[in-house]
Amino acid sequence: MQQAISIFWFRRDLRISDNAALYYALKSEYPVLPIFIFDTEILNKLEDKDDARVHFIHKTILKLNSELKMLDTCLLVKFGSAQQIWEELINTYNIKEVYTNHDYEPYAIKRDTSIASLLSTHTIKFNTYKDQVIFEKGEVLKDDKKPYTVFTPYKNKWIKNLNDYYFKSYPTQKYYSNFLKAPLFDIPTLKSIGFQESTIPIPEKKYQSVMKEYAEKRDYPGIKGTSLISIHLRFGTVSIRELVQNAIAAKADTWLNELIWREFYFMILWNFPHVTHSAFKPEYDRIKWRTNDQEFQRWCNGNTGYPIVDAGMRELNSTGFMHNRVRMIVASFLTKHLLIDWRWGEAYFARKLLDFELSSNNGGWQWVAGSGCDAAPYFRIFNPYEQTKKFDPHHLYIKKWVPEYMEFSYPLPIVDHKYARERCLKAYKMALNGLK
Structure with a gap:
């Protein structure tokens, strides 16, 4: 008869030390097989095939597998839709219990509900824990x-x-002996899952x-x-x-x-899951945003004629990071100076940020736009020149990312600050007063 096992499912908890669900899995009565799934439902939505996050995850998986091999076990890595892979796992192993850590994003909640339902039809317990x-x-x-x-x-x-x-x-280390003594499994290459190495370094x-x-x-x-x-x-x-x-x-x-x-x-x-697609404060969805693709692309490329804004966007595009203070400045510039929907900026950050977190990214953008909970008042419009004087007075940051900012080749400002401020206040007031 096939050996009864528990499965521990790694997701966004890529470590074996101080891991809540892994701790409980290893304390269970069955030996534990650790798995990771490169989920096509997530990967297929990524635009860039050299996405640094996927490369980082892949390298981390290889490192995790090396650590697990030292413990006489091995990481089983699969590529495909989570639902289909779990159906395969159920048919392959005598699984008694599954352990994993909570995930709070809408897709993850939907996925876990579906997997829990599938497992229950086979009388397999699905145990999830708070970890992140x-x-x-x-x-x-x-x-x-x-x-x-x-x-x-x-x-x-x-x-x-x-x-x-x-x-x-x-203290997971106390129970490492409870890992399943598993054979070596082949790990899919980065290329085989449709991605390639990124040149962006990970801190x-x-x-x-x-x-x-x-x-x-x-x-x-x-x-x-x-x-x-x-x-x-x-x-x-x-x-x-x-x-x-x-x-x-x-x-x-x-x-x-x-x-x-x-x-x-x-x-x-x-x-308040509605924040993923609409304003936390519904009245802010009445704002008449400008859908100017050309100006949006200049913002994306760091070519607005405002050096602190351009420095931030170039840092993001080059490194996958942007300084926290500058994130507020560039977000304010897009939503207030250019009057472009915060969702456009949120999506661009989601594509580029190494540390992209749906909740924080959404919360930050809505805070700046004035539409979120505990948000900055809508009439707070960051002045890029004043922000530069205050936080980059010697232009150290600007010189690094926009070295041509004092040259004739550098573009004129995409919009006048005073004009943009007045246009923004007018658009917000009309929306919040229910005017058309």
């Missing part, structure tokens, strides 16, 4: 049990609820030195003041519990604050 956040869903609520829509009171309750239990590591998992001076340096794009840890948090090559633990130990309150913002947006996405 400290608090999830409805764990941090107002006193009336409704979700927060303003960050500061959410943050205060988040901190109040926090204790050692929530950031204690899962290392180094954040502690930056964390301590984050409050003083984080707003200045010309200096190294941010950790670039976000891609590792996005794909789970680092544990959120480790980051919170270290932030508290270092008394890095401002850095911790950013981790709480991330969880705030996860909570918003879970409780």
